[in-house]
Amino acid sequence: MTKHDAAPLIEIKDLERRFDVSKSPLSRFFNRGQKQYLKAVDGVSLEIPKGETLSIVGESGCGKSTMAKLVVGLDFPTAGSISFEEHDLSKPEDFTKFRSRWQMIFQDPYASLNPRWRVRDIIAEPMREFHPGVSRVEVDDVVGDLLTKVGLSPKDAEKFPHEFSGGQRQRISIARALSSEPEFLVCDEPTSALDVSVQAQILNLMKELQERLGLTYLFISHDLAVVHHISTKIGVMYLGRICEVADADDLFRAPRHPYTRMLLETIPKMDTEVVERVPVSGEVPNPINAPSGCTFHPRCPFATDRCKQEAPALRDTGGAKVACHAVEEDRLPPADRTRKPHGKGVQNA
Amino acid sequence: MDDVLLDIRGLRVEFPTRRGTLVALDDISLALQPGEILGMVGESGAGKSLTGASVIGLLEPPGRVAAGEIRFDGQRIDDLSQEQMRQLRGKEIGAIFQDPLTSLNPMHRIGKQLVETIRTHLPVSEAEARKQAIDMLREVGIPAPEQRIDSYPHEFSGGMRQRVVIALALCTGPKLIVADEPTTALDVSTQAQIIALLRRLCKDKGMAVILITHDMGVVAEIADRVAVLYAGRLAEIGPVREVVQNPQHPYTKGLMASIPVPGRRVEWLPQIPGSMPRLSEIPHGCAFSARCEFAHDQCRAKRPPMQQNENGNLSACWLSVLEQAETGGRHD
Amino acid sequence: MTITPDSPPSRFNRFMDSDLMFSFLSSKLTVVSAIITLIFFVAAIFAPLVAPHRPFDPATIDLLDAFTPPVWAEYGDARFLLGTDDQGRDVLSTIIYGCRISLLVGFAAVGLSLLIGVGVGLLSGFYGGWLDTVFMRLADVQLTVPAILTALVIDGIADLFVPPSMRETLSIVVLILAIGLSDWPRYARVARSSTMVERNKEYVMAARVIGVGSFRIILRHILPNILGPILVMATIGLAIAITTEATLSFLGVGVPPTTPSLGTLIRIGNSFLFSGEWWITIFPSLALVLLVLAVNLLSDWLRDALNPKLR
Numbered sequence: 001m002t003k004h005d006a007a008p009l010i011e012i013k014d015l016e017r018r019f020d021v022s023k024s025p026l027s028r029f030f031n032r033g034q035k036q037y038l039k040a041v042d043g044v045s046l047e048i049p050k051g052e053t054l055s056i057v058g059e060s061g062c063g064k065s066t067m068a069k070l071v072v073g074l075d076f077p078t079a080g081s082i083s084f085e086e087h088d089l090s091k092p093e094d095f096t097k098f099r100s101r102w103q104m105i106f107q108d109p110y111a112s113l114n115p116r117w118r119v120r121d122i123i124a125e126p127m128r129e130f131h132p133g134v135s136r137v138e139v140d141d142v143v144g145d146l147l148t149k150v151g152l153s154p155k156d157a158e159k160f161p162h163e164f165s166g167g168q169r170q171r172i173s174i175a176r177a178l179s180s181e182p183e184f185l186v187c188d189e190p191t192s193a194l195d196v197s198v199q200a201q202i203l204n205l206m207k208e209l210q211e212r213l214g215l216t217y218l219f220i221s222h223d224l225a226v227v228h229h230i231s232t233k234i235g236v237m238y239l240g241r242i243c244e245v246a247d248a249d250d251l252f253r254a255p256r257h258p259y260t261r262m263l264l265e266t267i268p269k270m271d272t273e274v275v276e277r278v279p280v281s282g283e284v285p286n287p288i289n290a291p292s293g294c295t296f297h298p299r300c301p302f303a304t305d306r307c308k309q310e311a312p313a314l315r316d317t318g319g320a321k322v323a324c325h326a327v328e329e330d331r332l333p334p335a336d337r338t339r340k341p342h343g344k345g346v347q348n349a
Numbered sequence: 350m351d352d353v354l355l356d357i358r359g360l361r362v363e364f365p366t367r368r369g370t371l372v373a374l375d376d377i378s379l380a381l382q383p384g385e386i387l388g389m390v391g392e393s394g395a396g397k398s399l400t401g402a403s404v405i406g407l408l409e410p411p412g413r414v415a416a417g418e419i420r421f422d423g424q425r426i427d428d429l430s431q432e433q434m435r436q437l438r439g440k441e442i443g444a445i446f447q448d449p450l451t452s453l454n455p456m457h458r459i460g461k462q463l464v465e466t467i468r469t470h471l472p473v474s475e476a477e478a479r480k481q482a483i484d485m486l487r488e489v490g491i492p493a494p495e496q497r498i499d500s501y502p503h504e505f506s507g508g509m510r511q512r513v514v515i516a517l518a519l520c521t522g523p524k525l526i527v528a529d530e531p532t533t534a535l536d537v538s539t540q541a542q543i544i545a546l547l548r549r550l551c552k553d554k555g556m557a558v559i560l561i562t563h564d565m566g567v568v569a570e571i572a573d574r575v576a577v578l579y580a581g582r583l584a585e586i587g588p589v590r591e592v593v594q595n596p597q598h599p600y601t602k603g604l605m606a607s608i609p610v611p612g613r614r615v616e617w618l619p620q621i622p623g624s625m626p627r628l629s630e631i632p633h634g635c636a637f638s639a640r641c642e643f644a645h646d647q648c649r650a651k652r653p654p655m656q657q658n659e660n661g662n663l664s665a666c667w668l669s670v671l672e673q674a675e676t677g678g679r680h681d
Numbered sequence: 682m683t684i685t686p687d688s689p690p691s692r693f694n695r696f697m698d699s700d701l702m703f704s705f706l707s708s709k710l711t712v713v714s715a716i717i718t719l720i721f722f723v724a725a726i727f728a729p730l731v732a733p734h735r736p737f738d739p740a741t742i743d744l745l746d747a748f749t750p751p752v753w754a755e756y757g758d759a760r761f762l763l764g765t766d767d768q769g770r771d772v773l774s775t776i777i778y779g780c781r782i783s784l785l786v787g788f789a790a791v792g793l794s795l796l797i798g799v800g801v802g803l804l805s806g807f808y809g810g811w812l813d814t815v816f817m818r819l820a821d822v823q824l825t826v827p828a829i830l831t832a833l834v835i836d837g838i839a840d841l842f843v844p845p846s847m848r849e850t851l852s853i854v855v856l857i858l859a860i861g862l863s864d865w866p867r868y869a870r871v872a873r874s875s876t877m878v879e880r881n882k883e884y885v886m887a888a889r890v891i892g893v894g895s896f897r898i899i900l901r902h903i904l905p906n907i908l909g910p911i912l913v914m915a916t917i918g919l920a921i922a923i924t925t926e927a928t929l930s931f932l933g934v935g936v937p938p939t940t941p942s943l944g945t946l947i948r949i950g951n952s953f954l955f956s957g958e959w960w961i962t963i964f965p966s967l968a969l970v971l972l973v974l975a976v977n978l979l980s981d982w983l984r985d986a987l988n989p990k991l992r
């Protein structure tokens with residue numbers, strides 16, 4: 001499946017999205033406040049090879065959803081660039097040319113389908129947009145095909161969204177995304193609103209479609225288990241920055257960045273005897289007043305003065321890319337994946 | 350073994366609608382010992398939150414308990430008046446909900462809410478109640494509780510707010526806590542902290558907990574026993590190790606297999622075909638029969654009884670009854 | 682792909698089986714008000730067929746019939762069920778024709794408010810920014826001016842510019858404008874807030890990803906989804922518009938006595954109230970009260986039926 005030699009389908013360079021979250025000019029004047037910005041995405045560089053799945057994991061507010069919106073053109077970056085098949089997409093007009101080549105799948109199956117439309121019209125919307133004048137017979141044909149492809153029946157085209165369960169709605173959502181025959185799908189937490197048994201169905205369907213249609217995925221999630229299952233590569237995001245990118249298996253076997261390690265710690269274990277886990281410390285700080293230097297330093301057991309002052313760059317480290325001074329200086333203890341009591345640095349909150 | 354704190358027997362909850370009566374909970378029986386953590390899992394609509402709501406007497410009308418009984422400390426509580434239930438709910442039974450914001454009054458300082466709750470149920474002075482409140486906040490891991498007690502709920506972060514809610518639920522020293530998805534609204538790293546906190550407090554204080562969640566991982570982490578609900582019925586109940594590693598009911602088996610395990614990648618996740626039936630469309634016999642690969646005629650005709658296996662697992666499946674449990678084996 | 686016809690039930694069957702229909706049929710008061718409203722509508726639309734007399738045709742009026750009391754009273758005349766007025770016109774017939782004018786003005790005024798209000802609300806809520814600020818300030822200003830004052834101003838302006846010969850024909854248009862223009866901010870506000878909710882829903886984002894134009898998103902995606910609450914408001918608005926019209930006509934700024942509305946009829950009859958000819962004003966008043974009450978009850982039910990929290 002992998003084609004490492006080919007140029008990446010999507011290439012993201014130094015992407016930045018800054019939001020102005022200042023108070024109104026009047027209140028700034030009276031309170032002598034400064035203009036305030038929130039960097040939802042702060043200098044992210046990534047590439048996604050054709051036919052592969054890159055996942056971005058992180059906690060809420062880390063900027064992963066903003067990333068997804070930037071990539072599909074629902075929002076525009078304040079700096080940096082995105083290119084699709086080596087065509088630069090910096091200007092909104094450039095997006096129009098390639099719009100039919102990518103699609104998005106959303107988190108909430110109850111909000112992502114227009115409740116007043118019939119399933120046929122929902123699925124056919126992209127088709128009608130890109131091929132105006134397509135005949136009713138053709139539409140019925142393609143819609144029936146797509147419904148079968150996602151595991152529903154062609155008869156369902158006549159129904160309204162409220163007649164379906166959450167998992168079935170997500171299938172309709174996928175069918176809609178496929179109707180413009182895209183190559184690239186951005187999936188923003190597509191299974192986090194679903195029950196586990198349904199989640200398995202949707203993940204399997206997505207994998208199957210990827211193999212059959214040669215799709216490329218950008219998969220956004222907070223669930224590490226799901227991410228490991230579906231991805232070839234994983235990027236870990238914290239407060240707008242990427243702190244580690246690695247091959248999926250590699251990331252789980254040998255996590256490098258302390259934040260990645262902490263995230264892996266938090267996954268409840270089902271298959272081992274209960275060990276008294278060392279609880280993780282702290283919470284994600286307010287991104288408006290992000291910490292200086294490495295933004296993770298207040299929660300990091302290995303932080304030094306350098307970490308507090310200087311933001312680490314993403315560096316190649318043995319197959320993975322990591323942004324951490326401790327990794328660069330090689331002063332991290334080896335990753336502890338055997339679940340013995342952890343180093344003494346992490347303390348209870 | 351005979352020491353039972355909460356005893357639910359044959360609980361049946363119905364929702365009358367114009368298209369007929371929907372049976373939302375059907376013949377649920379389970380017992381909880383003091384200090385025990387019972388996880389309650391199931392898909393949305395399986396009835397796990399309803400079970401919790403029945404115990405704390407907060408069933409939303411028109412839902413009603415149609416049959417069965419709930420006993421708390423030997424006393425029947427399903428037929429108590431609103432007022433009696435409210436007394437019991439504050440003092441003996443605590444509740445924690447998913448969204449910490451809805452459990453706290455945004456207009457009042459958290460100290461006031463804690464002190465009021467304590468003084469409503471315990472005969473203590475204002476100053477004594479405040480002291481207890483501060484101790485409670487310290488216990489749930491709020492730093493500098495002497496100062497934070499005078500903060501408003503919005504001044505806390507999500508995880509800290511859920512800690513305050515836990516303090517509020519625990520401050521009267523209840524014997525039972527009903528926690529409905531207490532960590533779902535939180536970030537993963539915060540979630541782990543709250544789970545650890547809940548477990549520690551329950552073990553320290555000998556409180557029993559009904560932990561309602563859709564997250565098998567959370568249950569595996571802190572529960573002693575787990576009950577699996579399907580379409581308003583109990584599919585399986587037993588010690589958490591047993592249910593997780595050696596499930597008896599085909600639904601539980603499918604459910605466990607469908608959870609992706611990080612670090613153990615498979616090409617295809619085993620999946621249960623179809624989805625849980627709506628309450629109006631529950632099949633005859635076993636509710637799971639339409640999706641079960643082992644279903645035979647009897648499954649479609651008659652509802653299976655709860656059957657105990659040698660490891661202490663109770664499950665409602667004709668296969669176990671007929672001792673054909675090994676059919677199919679492990680799924681991975 | 683052929684779709685078997687048996688799967689989806691017909692639109693009519695679905696409607697009859699819906700929760701809305703059920704809640705309608707289970708409330709007797711609502712059914713009664715619906716029937717009353719329907720009778721008013723039918724009578725107004727088919728006035729020439731329904732009314733026993735043609736009160737505005739001078740050829741059929743006989744001044745000798747003036748001030749005939751209702752049938753059941755002494756000196757009542759079987760031809761005039763509810764009696765006649767000072768010019769010998771049949772009161773029942775004038776009421777039926779009056780309803781026609783009242784309902785016409787009411788519907789047209791609500792239509793105008795809806796058009797402006799929903800349009801403004803959609804644009805305001807969808808685009809936000811300075812457009813929103815300008816529109817909403819405009820709505821605030823409009824809301825500070827009472828409907829009757831707006832109507833009087835528009836009536837005054839119309840009096841200045843419209844030649845006296847055309848005033849009678851144009852008076853209805855003036856009324857519609859006056860009432861319609863004063864009521865749009867209510868619709869604009871509701872439409873705006875619902876639009877802001879819908880705008881951020883994922884189905885709208887899905888449409889934007891494939892590049893559907895803003896205008897089509899507004900019309901095809903958002904509009905159908907915000908109509909529910911606005912429909913409820915419009916039914917209340919109809920009752921309000923009918924009363925406003927009656928008020929204006931009663932004050933003399935409304936429709937002229939030659940083609941009277943309910944309000945005009947009440948005004949005309951008012952002067953005979955103390956001289957004993959009570960029926961000339963009481964029956965139009967009762968008709969007005971009945972109509973407005975029925976429409977209000979209907980809209981009350983509709984609001985509850987469409988509100989998922991109260992179900």
